Amino acid sequence: MSDEVLENRPFDELRVGDSASLQRHVTRRDIQLFAAASGDHNPAHIDAAYARSTRYHGIIAHGMLGASLISAVLGTRLPGPGTLYLSQSLRFLMPVQSGDLLTATVTVTSLDPGRQHAMLDTRCVNQDGQLVISGEAEVMAPADKLRIRETDLPEPFWADKELRYEKLLKAAAQCPRIRMGVVHPCSRESLEGALDAARLGLIEPVLIGPTQRIRALADECGLDLTGAQFIDAPHSHAAAAKAVAMARAGQLQALMKGSLHSDELLSEVVNAETGLRTARRISHVFVLDVPRYPKPLLITDAAINIAPDFDTKVDIVRNAIDLAHALGRQQPKVAVLSAVETVSSKLRSAMEAAALSKMAERGQITGGLVDGPLAFDNAVSPLAARSKGITSAVAGDADILVVPDIEAGNMLAKQLEYLGDAQLAGLVMGARVPIALTSRADTAHSRIASCALALLWVRQQSQGQP
16 A cells, blocks of 8 residues: 555645646656557657657657646646646647656646636656646646545556667667678568668668569568669579578678578578588577566577487587677576476486586586576576575576477477567577578567677677687
8 A cells, every 4th residue: 555645735725826746757668658558659659760760860758648747747736636627738849758857847827716727837848957848727626625545556567579679779789780691581571671670770681582573572562672782593492592602602791581481591501511500500599588587588499409419409508608698698597498407317308407517517518607407487586496495506597598399499489479478589500600590470670689689699709709
């Protein structure tokens, strides 16, 4: 129960010149919640990519969000509870942006005792003292004195996928863009994702596929191809071969799968003679932003290695650690998952997890803290880890989850995406260049984020970081 008490000013207590104010920092979360509640989905308020192209160069708040602070002062402070809001004029003088500190002030300008009406000057100013909203309100003031305990409200839960990736995009924006081969971008999703990433300064898109078909698709969808380079290839197999050959020759720094099947691209990547193989086995790493988890969560391998043997798992761990380093995690915590947190000869995943942990302990796997076996709950929940008496620097605070096989990994990642509202991006690691293995269901933000991951990986490699 709240201890705050709302006290009004009945009409008989009001005097001309009486004033009250309320302050609030406007956050992106406020703007998103207001859009959801009001139904006003103007992209200037909720689409960061679009908003950067407007005259304000970023997200701005709805005008009525600022005006709602005026209503809050009238309803809770002056005159307060019991007030009837009759009319309001408004002039919107300046945009309100995320992070602005707004002060809403109402001042009594005239009183009508016969009707118990009050006229009030209403205004909002920002942290620089600039007037952003001005107007006049007419209210019917309450007749009786009221003191009411403020009602507790549930904390709204809001998963802002754009906001959660803002830090990633800002980090990538500090790096020179990379030449990325977009392989057979013959669907709207694959072509638009590449062009969006180019517009944000992440990549120089090299569109590899049937040129006339790609141009026709762009015309049909109203997509701007300015700045895109074309490499003509008659079909998806030829596009995959050409893309891999260009990457092998150092002409491309990263690849992105377009509308071809993953196997078509990966078969060219792993070709022993002409592909992009290294001493490492390739593996896929999902990078998830889970609303209720305090940091990015990496899951591997959920896309390529179906039932990896132990040697493959060693490389899976190493690849994930390398990507975590590119994301700024200098000593990532790696939880090797099993159904239990105890070593059991009956569970192959538990035995291999223990062996991976011992390899890290002896310096055979470096760059991260590795522990296992750990069940999912005690890998990500400090409370679960404590309740089971697990003493570990990894338990409850994992950066990387290494799954037993592709089935467990795929189900885990998709459950977090569709039931936990997580945002997914990811890369294929272990090849000469990073590969964004996007799917048709990926959102534009997922595709952009995958490009940002590739850019950060290339930067790390160019700087010779561990």
